[in-house]
Amino acid sequence: MQDEIDLEQENAALRARIAELEARIGSLERLADSDTLTPLPNRRFFFRAIERAVAQRARHGTPAALLFVDLDRLKEINDAHGHSVGDEALIHTAWVLREKVRGSDVVARIGGDEFGVLLEYAEPEAAYDKASALVAAVKAAPLHGRLPITVSIGVTILQPDDTPDAALARADAEMYRAKRAG
Structure with a gap:
């Protein structure tokens, strides 16, 4: 029973980490496609x-x-x-x-x-x-x-x-x- 709870907690933590990394990737992609001076794409x-x-x-x-x-x-x-x-x-x-x-x-x-x-x-x-x-x-x-x-x-x-x-x-x-x- 404890093993199942531990696995569920670990899965939840991994899902949260994946979501955080996906958000960072999205932010980096936006930066890579943006001009640094103007509010336009590059x-x-x-x-x-x-x-x-x-x-x-x-x-x-x-x-x-x-x-x-x-x-x-x-x-x-x-x-x-x-x-x-x-x-x-x-x-x-x-x-x-x-x-x-x-x-x-x-x-x-x-x-x-x-x-x-x-x-x-x-x-x-x-x-x-x-x-x-x-x-x-x-x-x-x-x-x-x-x-x-x-x-x-x-x-x-x-x-x-x-x-x-x-x-x-x-x-x-x-x-x-x-x-x-x-």
Whole structure:
């Protein structure tokens, strides 16, 4: 009888420990997928989201678009106002981007002054319209009400055989084209 009680107590303790470890693993996974500065997912998370969208495109023909967003003049902001203001500009831009897309869209910080936006179920025209709207939204929301912030955005439509790197490279090239065009 005592052996059964001891086993039940040991099982309960093990279940509690397993639950604690699972919670820690979940916390570590969230940290591994999060940008350390902005409240956004990071590049690692974004690449997995692109892979899922490409698989959906290949299986079901589901349209999706990728936007490559570059925060303009971040080096100038850092040089003129300090890196803390540059960090604020990144956080502010992240907030504007997240607020101006659908809840199902993915916005991530993918590099220093670069963000990615994955628009699932977006036809090309809708993707270009969203890119224009995001450029306008960021411009209309200066940091601290006075420091102008602008972005340049490149758009690409995901293809059934895309890799995250290939899609990002196309969107990056389009972003530089947009930046040169002003």
